[in-house]
Amino acid sequence: MLVVTVVPQDVQVRARAGESVxxxxxxxxxxxxxxCRRGGCGACRARLLSGRIRYPLPVAESVLTPAEQAAGQxxxxxxxxxxxxVLDIGPHPxxxxxxxxxxxxxxxxxxx
Amino acid sequence: MAxxxxxxxxxxxxxxxxxxxxxxxxxxxxxxHEEDGRVYLKSWDEDDHHSVVLEEGGVGLVKFGYKVxxxxxxxxIESKARSFGATCERMSKGDNVGVGDGLRVTLPSEHVLELYxxxxxxxxxxxxxxxxxxxxxxxxxxxxxxxxxxxxxxxxALLERFFSDVLAFRPSERLVASxxxxxxxxxxMSCGDQPHDIAFxxxxxxxxxxxxxxxxDWSALLRAGDxxxxxxxxxxxxxxxxxxxxxxxxxxxxxxxxxxxxxxGGYRTGPDFRPITWTMDQAARGINYxxxxxxxxxxxxxx
Ligand code: FES
Ligand SMILES: [Fe+2]
Numbered sequence: 172m173l174v175v176t177v178v179p180q181d182v183q184v185r186a187r188a189g190e191s192v193x194x195x196x197x198x199x200x201x202x203x204x205x206x207c208r209r210g211g212c213g214a215c216r217a218r219l220l221s222g223r224i225r226y227p228l229p230v231a232e233s234v235l236t237p238a239e240q241a242a243g244q245x246x247x248x249x250x251x252x253x254x255x256x257v258l259d260i261g262p263h264p265x266x267x268x269x270x271x272x273x274x275x276x277x278x279x280x281x282x283x
Numbered sequence: 284m285a286x287x288x289x290x291x292x293x294x295x296x297x298x299x300x301x302x303x304x305x306x307x308x309x310x311x312x313x314x315x316h317e318e319d320g321r322v323y324l325k326s327w328d329e330d331d332h333h334s335v336v337l338e339e340g341g342v343g344l345v346k347f348g349y350k351v352x353x354x355x356x357x358x359x360i361e362s363k364a365r366s367f368g369a370t371c372e373r374m375s376k377g378d379n380v381g382v383g384d385g386l387r388v389t390l391p392s393e394h395v396l397e398l399y400x401x402x403x404x405x406x407x408x409x410x411x412x413x414x415x416x417x418x419x420x421x422x423x424x425x426x427x428x429x430x431x432x433x434x435x436x437x438x439x440a441l442l443e444r445f446f447s448d449v450l451a452f453r454p455s456e457r458l459v460a461s462x463x464x465x466x467x468x469x470x471x472m473s474c475g476d477q478p479h480d481i482a483f484x485x486x487x488x489x490x491x492x493x494x495x496x497x498x499x500d501w502s503a504l505l506r507a508g509d510x511x512x513x514x515x516x517x518x519x520x521x522x523x524x525x526x527x528x529x530x531x532x533x534x535x536x537x538x539x540x541x542x543x544x545x546x547x548g549g550y551r552t553g554p555d556f557r558p559i560t561w562t563m564d565q566a567a568r569g570i571n572y573x574x575x576x577x578x579x580x581x582x583x584x585x586x
Contacts, residue, residue: 208517210297211342211540212584229297231342231539234586273515 192247210249222256328427332381344491346395392436430497435486490585495544526572
């Protein structure tokens with residue numbers, strides 16, 4: 172698993188494969204600044220200080236321009252780490268939350 | 284002459300397949316047409332060809348349409364819009380699939396507004412002869428129809444004047460800076476007997492805050508929330524009651540981050556309705572009467 176570090180709060184969590192930065196933080200009980208969690212509003216905008224990310228789903232250029240991306244800005248709600256990453260999410264404090272991941276598949280599992 | 288209602292909202296979506304999943308399976312709209320990276324959708328209790336258009340590429344509002352009466356209203360509106368100083372052009376049949384000739388106006392807020400009276404009639408899913416109250420095969424929330432849109436503008440007073448002078452809308456509720464300062468921050472305006480058919484708050488020009496679907500009542504709202512949870516839809520806030528309009532609400536996001544709302548109830552207005560005033564210090568109650576607190580970002584986050 173990849174290590175996601177956010178500063179200046181200096182919180183470290185581990186991201187599962189394919190999990191966005193915001194989802195990894197939520198799963199560990201941290202609510203970072205976000206609104207839509209779908210890459211549309213820019214409320215989560217952060218700076219990638221080190222490491223690499225990818226966007227499995229397209230992000231609108233009106234929300235994050237190629238120039239902003241080149242300058243190190245990213246949208247943590249859609250950005251999935253490819254390596255260990257360090258992100259500056261701004262001085263806003265992280266809020267401790269209990270967040271549920273999507274409902275599990277209700278179909279009974281084989282062998283249970 | 285009169286504007287009847289919000290007819291359609293045309294939005295951009297980053298991924299058409301995901302958007303279809305949301306609007307068709309979670310909200311329960313039906314696709315009526317698809318071409319060139321666009322899907323046209325209709326809710327079950329709507330008569331006209333479509334009420335939502337999804338266009339692949341980006342996020343936010345392309346344009347929206349209001350249906351007007353067919354008694355020469357378009358000509359009257361065009362001359363009023365021109366004397367107001369707004370840019371307008373005639374739109375032709377086929378510019379929008381299923382929609383006939385009409386008028387395209389650029390609002391003082393830079394949004395593109397289309398007005399039309401001629402539109403293909405597809406009919407509701409329960410029909411007009413001895414109908415059932417709802418179709419048996421609804422999917423997801425099963426939204427019956429769209430209801431209103433909220434947009435942002437740098438100059439709310441100017442846009443309010445446009446909607447009242449050119450389109451004969453009336454303000455139902457007005458949000459002003461304070462008791463001493465009557466500077467307009469937002470306005471909720473009606474063209475019929477609903478508390479609002481259009482609303483706008485101060486913000487960047489050309490942006491969409493949300494568009495809303497009407498649903499029956501508070502219990503439908505709670506059930507809508509259940510479906511959203513099943514489908515992992517990000518909720519902005521709600522279920523809660525609005526002070527402004529007195530409606531019930533859940534705000535949520537589509538898979539591209541466009542904000543949607545399900546809205547229930549609200550009072551009736553009419554030509555003799557005297558506008559209600561809210562002051563900014565009470566805006567949190569106005570927007571979320573239940574919690575009396577909203578994040579500052581709620582008004583700023585738009586697509
Ligand atoms: S929270 Fe809206 S873009 Fe990330
Ligand atoms: Fe609304």
